[in-house]
Amino acid sequence: MNNKFSVKKPGNNKWNQERRLEFIDYRLCWAGHINRADLVSFFGISIPQSSLDLSRYCEMAKDNLKYDRHSKIYRRSPKYKPIYPICASESYLNDILMKAQGTLNPTRDYLEKAPNIACFMPPKRKINFDVLSLIVDCILNQKSVEISYQTMNSVDPEKRRIHPHALGFDGIRWHIRAFDDKHNEFRDFVLSRIYSVGKPEESDVDPNEDMKWNFVVSLKIGPNPKLTPSQQKAIEIDYGMENGEVVYKCRQALLFYTLRLLRLSPDDDVDNDDPKKNQIILKNKDEIFMLLRM
Secondary structure (H helix, E strand, O other), X not given: OOOXXXXXXXXXXXXXXXXXXXXXXXXXXXXXXXXXXXXXXXXXXXXXHHHHHXXXXXXXXXXXXXXXXXXXXXXXXXXXXXXXXXXXXXXHHHHHHHHHHOXXXXXXXXXXXXXXXXXXXXXXXXXXXXXXXXXXXXXXXXEEXXXXXXXXXXXXXXXXXXXXXXXXXXOOOEEEEEEEOOOOXXXXXXXXXXXXXXXXXXOOOOHHHOHHHHOEEEEEEEEOOOOOHHHHHHHHHHOOOEOOEXXXXXXXXXXXXXXXXXXXXXXXXXXXXXXXXXXXXXXXXXXXXXXXXX
């Protein structure tokens, strides 16, 4: 399905002024300037209202901007410091990534311009809307459903009755976490491999019994000790490590996918004469690999 968004012109209330102040802060941060026309164009407000918004922002952060009388524009000052979380580096990078992917909602697109970027675009998995809608209903209302599911161990799709209770994303594919009547255990099901669904029925399966889903694993990540001290320091900064370590948390049910994404799975756990190819290590490898085998 192609989702088309239309920008709704917000009304003039306190909440919407907060959004406009956020917009001013964002434009100053990442474009370096702002004027009344920017507010009028994006929010559909009047010139007087835009003037009030800019005056309010000046009251909140007078050192953040200076008025250029020649250009009739407010410019970011050397003392500028962002006052809204949306200006954070992570938020900006997410914005330009979604912009490049075509997924940034126009109502939240505060970018004036975006730098040219190249990004990994994983193959899109086709998700049947009717299947997803019914699965979500089962999750929210504790129901079971019979599905037609294609595994890699069978020639043709086979019927399964599952009791879905959660969704998971491994960075490329969406999964359903559900109790599988056939194997009498909780398992992952790739959402795009469900071809059809039957009529939902009430389920008596308790999601709290899915121990692997409810157990949170701590992955202790450190720089590869084969790197030079300077290189290790660069890795520590890159991953936000403190004292040579950072802890990533994930559900045990998603452990396999997480390790694969970080290139820390048993298949990647080989001695490598070039540590530049394996820049990080799993410091609690024995514990984690044991959980992976359970």
